[in-house]
Amino acid sequence: MNTRSRNPIQVPPLLLTSILCPVSDPALGSRNFVDGSHCSQVLRLAHSRWIISLEFHFDLKCYLIQEYLFGLLHLVHIVNACFSENDFEQCERVVKDWAESSLDKEIREDKHTLRDLLYFLHVPRTGGRTYFHCFLKKLYPSNLECPRSYDKLRFDPSKPKCRLLVTHDDYSMTSKLPRERTSVVTILRDPIDRVFSAYEFSIEVAARFLVHPNLTSALKMSKRMRSKAKGISTLDIWPWKHLVPWMREDLFARRDARYGRGLHIKESSDSYNMEEFTMPLQEFINHPVARDIINNGATFQVAGLTNNSYIAEAHEVRHCVQKYKILGKYVLQVAKKRLDDMLYVGLTEEHRESATMFANVVGAQVISQLNAPNGNLDNVDNTEQRSFSDSDPDSNEQHQNGTSDGEASEVTSGKSGEATELNMTAGQLMDAYEGCISNLRKTQSQRRVTSLKRISPVNFSREARLQVSKEVLQEIRSLNDLDIELYDHARAIFYKQHKTTLQTLAEERWDSISSIVHGITLWKVLPLSVSFVFIFFLFLVIVNVRRRTSKLKMKVMKS
Ligand SMILES: *[C@@H]1O[C@H](CO)[C@@H](O)[C@H](O)[C@H]1NC(C)=O
Numbered sequence: 001m002n003t004r005s006r007n008p009i010q011v012p013p014l015l016l017t018s019i020l021c022p023v024s025d026p027a028l029g030s031r032n033f034v035d036g037s038h039c040s041q042v043l044r045l046a047h048s049r050w051i052i053s054l055e056f057h058f059d060l061k062c063y064l065i066q067e068y069l070f071g072l073l074h075l076v077h078i079v080n081a082c083f084s085e086n087d088f089e090q091c092e093r094v095v096k097d098w099a100e101s102s103l104d105k106e107i108r109e110d111k112h113t114l115r116d117l118l119y120f121l122h123v124p125r126t127g128g129r130t131y132f133h134c135f136l137k138k139l140y141p142s143n144l145e146c147p148r149s150y151d152k153l154r155f156d157p158s159k160p161k162c163r164l165l166v167t168h169d170d171y172s173m174t175s176k177l178p179r180e181r182t183s184v185v186t187i188l189r190d191p192i193d194r195v196f197s198a199y200e201f202s203i204e205v206a207a208r209f210l211v212h213p214n215l216t217s218a219l220k221m222s223k224r225m226r227s228k229a230k231g232i233s234t235l236d237i238w239p240w241k242h243l244v245p246w247m248r249e250d251l252f253a254r255r256d257a258r259y260g261r262g263l264h265i266k267e268s269s270d271s272y273n274m275e276e277f278t279m280p281l282q283e284f285i286n287h288p289v290a291r292d293i294i295n296n297g298a299t300f301q302v303a304g305l306t307n308n309s310y311i312a313e314a315h316e317v318r319h320c321v322q323k324y325k326i327l328g329k330y331v332l333q334v335a336k337k338r339l340d341d342m343l344y345v346g347l348t349e350e351h352r353e354s355a356t357m358f359a360n361v362v363g364a365q366v367i368s369q370l371n372a373p374n375g376n377l378d379n380v381d382n383t384e385q386r387s388f389s390d391s392d393p394d395s396n397e398q399h400q401n402g403t404s405d406g407e408a409s410e411v412t413s414g415k416s417g418e419a420t421e422l423n424m425t426a427g428q429l430m431d432a433y434e435g436c437i438s439n440l441r442k443t444q445s446q447r448r449v450t451s452l453k454r455i456s457p458v459n460f461s462r463e464a465r466l467q468v469s470k471e472v473l474q475e476i477r478s479l480n481d482l483d484i485e486l487y488d489h490a491r492a493i494f495y496k497q498h499k500t501t502l503q504t505l506a507e508e509r510w511d512s513i514s515s516i517v518h519g520i521t522l523w524k525v526l527p528l529s530v531s532f533v534f535i536f537f538l539f540l541v542i543v544n545v546r547r548r549t550s551k552l553k554m555k556v557m558k559s
């Protein structure tokens with residue numbers, strides 16, 4: 001046997017090693033991560049096998065050369081795998097360092113007291129828009145709003161006395177704010193629903209551009225509209241500025257392909273999987289853009305690690321966490337602590353309870369703060385007259401007075417602050433809110449219907465969601481594992497605060513705010529019993545008076 005001398009190529013074992021030493025693949029998360037000791041064992045094993053495999057393959061020269069090429073390729077992979085250990089270690093260090101520096105050590109006793117600046121950390125598609133329009137805009141005069149909340153130009157601290165900041169910018173924004181004078185509030189939503197909503201909204205806004213014959217003309221028109229309009233468009237606001245153009249391009253490509261092919265359309269009843277018209281949901285959530293922006297989006301936003309973050313290391317930390325799932329626990333730790341320290345955490349699902357609590361916890365404090373002497377309007381320049389508008393393709397009319405576009409149109413105007421009533425109570429605020437949201441919802445749903453018509457038969461609805469397969473739902477869940485855990489934490493915070501708020505209200509202010517408190521029956525019972533006592537008292541008085549008058553009468557008669 002002279003195979004060894006005939007074949008100086010040490011190849012087949014490499015093929016073996018590649019099987020035994022799996023390569024870390026970011027797409028698969030960190031489970032395939034190979035540690036150093038494992039790697040060297042594999043190499044030793046491969047070395048002994050080499051002889052066997054050589055004996056096995058002797059004489060097959062051609063085959064061996066092919067194997068050699070394979071082998072080289074796999075060698076590269078092995079080296080990668082062994083390097084990925086260092087990569088992991090480095091990632092772990094980066095993430096840990098970040099978490100260490102982000103955890104606020106101090107325990108804040110007064111976290112439920114409103115400070116000078118209210119920062120509304122608005123996670124996209126949680127319904128925060130309605131809080132902005134129907135609560136905050138009614139509470140704060142527009143000159144107290146920080147400049148350009150929701151703006152393409154990021155926060156400009158040139159207006160230091162502003163009191164309200166509402167934005168999709170993530171928590172890293174607080175690095176620009178006076179931390180110890182800032183109260184943070186947010187609303188979280190069930191992660192699966194949030195993903196659905198982000199997908200639907202991206203497509204809904206993009207579909208409005210389909211009035212144009214082609215993408216070129218859509219882009220041209222959109223550019224012209226945006227330069228003409230003084231305001232802010234959905235397309236200027238993170239994350240829509242990434243998601244909408246992406247979907248817009250996709251919709252036009254699919255439409256062009258449809259027209260090119262003629263009108264042979266496969267019938268499908270699943271609106272979330274009609275590839276002739278829109279990008280299927282499954283493809284969407286697995287796309288790198290959605291992976292970076294949508295999945296676990298709430299956690300990254302609360303942690304200050306979004307693609308839009310202000311802190312330099314955010315991108316490295318985020319990429320590490322996306323690559324090695326096990327590092328997610330550090331991010332969660334920070335995000336949970338931040339929720340704990342917030343003035344208020346609402347839940348999209350518990351809409352009524354959340355709004356009521358917002359009125360009582362935040363609204364009531366804003367009212368008393370702004371009513372306090374010197375609480376308001378000192379040194380605030382009044383020149384800021386912003387007018388945001390949504391310059392999308394099918395609206396030549398300016399939607400100055402509505403949020404015609406749901407969450408992302410970010411339509412506001414200096415004038416729409418309406419009567420800011422500083423002397424209203426939390427109860428009145430709640431009443432105003434109810435009226436406001438029903439109007440808002442009406443315009444939103446009209447807009448949505450119009451937009452979805454352009455991609456009919458695709459129609460996003462509750463019923464349509466039921467068609468989505470279990471596998472896709474499971475995929476969404478697994479891609480949003482951090483958000484799911486954070487949401488559970490938010491629920492715990494919410495119910496705890498809900499309980500204490502109710503208690504406080506019942507104890508202290510049941511009379512003035514009782515009409516809006518949900519689930520408390522005290523206010524129904526108490527007036528009733530008071531009336532009973534009163535009636536009884538009245539009865540006694542009347543009886544007494546009668547007796548006296550009859551006595552009197554008798555006296556008169558006697559006399
Ligand atoms: C797009 O549509 C416009 C307006 O109808 C037309 O003038 C232009 O030639 C079209 N461009 C392409 C690339 O088809």
Ligand SMILES: *[C@@H]1O[C@H](CO)[C@@H](O)[C@H](O)[C@H]1NC(C)=O
Binds near residue numbers: 242289292307308
């Ligand atoms: C954020 O994500 C979008 C879409 O993937 C990308 O175009 C953009 O460059 C990203 N920005 C940063 C700072 O990573």
Ligand SMILES: *[C@@H]1O[C@H](CO)[C@@H](O)[C@H](O)[C@H]1NC(C)=O
Binds near residue numbers: 398399402404
């Ligand atoms: C704006 O308000 C005016 C009058 O209040 C109303 O007629 C108009 O329809 C509103 N526009 C939108 C887009 O809601």
Ligand SMILES: *[C@@H]1O[C@H](CO)[C@@H](O)[C@H](O)[C@H]1NC(C)=O
Binds near residue numbers: 453456459460461463
């Ligand atoms: C879409 O679904 C909604 C709710 O099921 C329905 O009211 C609406 O008519 C549908 N639209 C189209 C264009 O089918």
